[in-house]
Amino acid sequence: MTIEARYAAAEAAAYGDFVRRFPAYATTTAVDELRAADYARLDRLGHTYLDYTGGGLYAESQLRRHHELLAGRVLGNPHSLSPTSLASSELAKEAREAVRRFFHAPEDEFAIVFTPNASGALKLVGEAYPFVPGGVFLLSYDNHNSVNGIREFACRKGAAATYIPVREEDLRLDEEQVRTALRGAGRGGEAGAPAKLFAYPAQSNFSGAQHPLDWVAEAHDLGWDVLLDCAAYAPTNRLDAAAIGADFIPISFYKLFGYPTGSGCLIARREALARLQRPWFAGGTITLASVQQEDWYHLAPGATGFEDGTIDYLGLPAVTIGIEHLEAVGIDVVHARVHALACWLLEELAALRHSDGKPLVKVFGPRDGERRGATIALYLLDREGRPYDVYDVEAAAARERISVRSGCFCNPGDGEVAHHISRDDMERCFTDPSAAITLLQCQRSIEDKTGNVPNTIRVSLGLASDFADVRRFLVFAESYRDRPAPVPQSG
């Protein structure tokens, strides 16, 4: 038997063992054919793409369909009655309907506001939410910075921003603590009571931990509005806006189907959207404005009042195409597939040992497949239990064309808890008299003081992931077995 044949036999055995342990994967083999046809560039160029939480990948057919559509039409700026303008308006309407259908957001209950990305959707909510003194912005530690940033709007308007910490052992929220926090801010919700906004991610983009969606209804009963960040959840989980009932759901489309990149949306309950107070008006958002008195303008109702300027009218047909692509694959198929792959990878990583029996991998967040997505945050550890420099690991992976991510993923809360970084540890980064402390100096200062490295490696799976991808990462991680102690982080 040649080396190649032995290698192929070993890989076949590994695959056989995988499908025996995770038989649900076998129901998703249509994706293998799709990958070969529509994501062929991955294997042709030898890439192992493991950064789907950073950005999804587009199918080549999505590009073809979009370009054919653009090449076959004459499309003008919407907002007018010319045939080219009406054609664009019709395509935007189709995109809105596709979003509604995919996320089950019926028109009488929800508005779909097109935005440049999830952050754009979050900013729309933050800047217009009726925060007042006595009001509260309650949020979990594991929010993305684009949610954390809403506290700037809240605090400037005199509302309190209050965090609920995640537990160190699994980076989950303690359910009792959430309930206590929700009850703690008074009943609210009555006419004239200060508005209260509760924000949490359906899935952490750091740890992959998924939080109960029924907190939305519990929070509503206590008078809260709820912002449920689904940017990291939606690409691999079925999201039913009507069933969940959250007031504000931000989405980035490139995370679902890779293309286009400059497009996202806010799925908003109409009743909650109507209570927002936009801080300005712009082209496209008004029904009427006059220059003869400064407060003469009428904001358009619903989504239109929130879409500043010209919508991305050439990009929106690509959103429809992307959604149709995802519908054809089936979000439940994607879910089953990445769940099986993530569970296998978690088990295999946990089993990796140095020759003296010490663990080679530390996973931050849930260690098994229970209530978690296919996003895995980890360290590779040396025999003394110290992490190999995450940037070196990322660079080593890159040399093998493996795309993983390192850093804090815009999720400081999960990072601070995972790496035991206290308030005091962080303080120098914000109170240093030189006021010129760089990110790397801040990281070094934390590392020197605490011995903890404030960065992490993240592996995340998505629509086109397959067994070979996760197997390659496992083999890569395994190559660290018994390597000498890591070089300290540079900076």
Ligand SMILES: Cc1ncc(COP(=O)(O)O)c(C=O)c1O
């Ligand atoms: C959970 C979560 N929320 C919000 C965002 C912001 O998305 P965008 O950068 O597309 O605006 C991200 C991006 O990674 C995310 O993972």
